[in-house]
Structure formats: structure tokens, C-alpha cells
Amino acid sequence: MIARMWHGRVPKDKAEAYHRFLIKTGLSDYGKTPGNRGVFLLKRDDNEVTHIYTLTFWDDYESIKQFAGNDYQKARYYPEDNDYLLEFEPEVTHFDVLEKPDYLEVNNIAH
Numbered sequence: 648m649i650a651r652m653w654h655g656r657v658p659k660d661k662a663e664a665y666h667r668f669l670i671k672t673g674l675s676d677y678g679k680t681p682g683n684r685g686v687f688l689l690k691r692d693d694n695e696v697t698h699i700y701t702l703t704f705w706d707d708y709e710s711i712k713q714f715a716g717n718d719y720q721k722a723r724y725y726p727e728d729n730d731y732l733l734e735f736e737p738e739v740t741h742f743d744v745l746e747k748p749d750y751l752e753v754n755n756i757a758h
Contacts, residue, residue: 648684648744649705653722654698656733662690662697665731669699672725677703682710696733704744711741 657665669688677683684704691698705711711719722739724732 648747649708649711650742650744651701651703651705651711651739652742653701653739654736655700655728655731657697657699657731658733659692659695659697661731662692662699665697665699666690668727668731669701672727673701673723676714677701680710680714682706682713708741715739 666688674686674688677686682705684706686704687700687702689700689702691700708719715721715723720738720741722736724735728735
């Protein structure tokens with residue numbers, strides 16, 4: 648299993664709207680992609696900026712390419728991200744998942 652982490656920064660007053668936007672776009676698209684095992688959507692407030700992280704789980708790199716394209720190391724953005732994000736980080740980070748808790752069935756995570 649592969650974990651893929653993306654990070655974005657939004658103004659704190661737009662964080663709730665961006666959360667709703669992500670549910671309609673990225674989180675929905677993750678769920679429609681074969682080989683996606685689930686997603687965690689994380690946030691951290693830092694004064695007037697909110698950091699958003701997506702942590703997705705995939706069967707393999709071929710599955711990630713179905714979502715992100717052949718250059719799967721690049722972050723995937725939507726045109727409307729311009730209305731929210733303070734910057735566009737060009738790349739995501741991938742991790743090999745070595746262990747997970749037995750009670751965590753990643754493909755059954757609901758958002």
C-alpha cells in the first residue's frame with residue numbers, strides 16, 4: 648500500500664468553504680478512482696492560516712497514476728483552487744505503508 652500526502656494553505660476564514668469544495672472535488676474523485684483505499688482530511692490552524700492535508704491510501708503507483716496522471720509526483724489541482732489556496736505546492740509526498748493497526752480498514756473510512 649502507498650500513502651500519498653498533499654499539503655495546502657488557505658486563509659482561515661476560507662477553510663470551511665474549502666473543506667466543502669474538497670468534498671465535492673478531490674475527495675469525490677479519490678473515491679471514484681480504482682485502487683484508492685481511502686482518505687484522511689486533516690487541518691491545522693496557525694493564526695490566520697489553515698493548513699489542509701490529504702492523506703490518501705492506494706494499492707500501488709499505477710492506481711495513483713489513474714488519479715494524478717503519469718507524473719504522479721506532481722500535485723493535482725482544480726481551477727477553483729485559485730479561489731482558496733495561498734500557494735500551490737508543486738509536488739506531493741509518497742510513503743510505503745509498512746504497518747497499519749488491525750482495526751483500521753482504510754477502504755471503509757467515511758468522510
